[in-house]
Amino acid sequence: MDRHALYNQMVGRLLDHVEGGTTDYAADTLRVPAASYTDPQVWQREMDGIFKSLPILVALSHEIPESGDFKTLDMLGTPLLICRQADGSAKVLMNVCTHRGMTLESRPCGNKKTFSCPYHAWTYGADGKLRGVSDVVKFGEDCRGDRDLVSFPCHEEGGLIFAVLDAQSDCDIRAFLGEMMSDVAEKHFEDWHYVGQRVIHGANWKVALDGYLEGYHFQAAHPETIAPRTYTNVMAYEAYGPHMLVGYASKDIGQLREVAADELWQHENNGYDFIRLFFPNVSIFVAPEITQIAQLIPGPGPHENSTVLQFVHHTKPVD
């Protein structure tokens, strides 16, 4: 089924749910033991088998728009240096000097053509290539061509930069992102306006993720923001492989009864909204007021998670 037909079906279900006082149901209820969120061994398996093996969101294109722009961050204990190249592509490098392991760049962001290690001044290009070994005669060996920064597989599309935190991985990132990426790419977030970000620190990463999977909490937790315009606990679910699409019915969804069933997909944010989730660490909520792209960064243990909320809008904000 193509995407538009899928969305037509989902919106049709939302209309029925609002009328019938229902929501999408699973075949049965599921009880999840608390240990799934707290067990250090479970968490370690998730980090090794998911977060360090599969593509995860590491940056928005807006964060490094110009050639030479860079961003650093710690992702699951791996220090990253994400650089915009002269040809417009993005590179995701390990922010660690290949001489003695010094942190190469300590600033969170900036613009540089070269990076000089603060310990013995080896110099690297923004492409990660070792450009210069200081005092090379007395050092004894010119390591250029042999000691470039570690580079991680990455893919940039639709304003999002994904990487696999395993330099040897042969994962086909685009294939993994699949139809969900095609859907998100149609939004062209890269052409939208970057509004800002904030960081929320919380409990286990799945506790954070769970909050994006249901609208059961709208009335109690968001009585003055989401609840006045969106029905509480009325959802429609579909999946693209491991990625998920969750539809939410707005209070004005009734206007869509006048719309042909095969054109409902054209009315996002006018009667319904979608949350799009890239497994495992991205939630994108395209709302009428603002679009929120949440990037979940687990750790350093099972009881901690940082969520970076990035905000973009299709028109330039007035203030």
Ligand code: FES
């Ligand atoms: S640790 Fe970087 S140059 Fe020595």
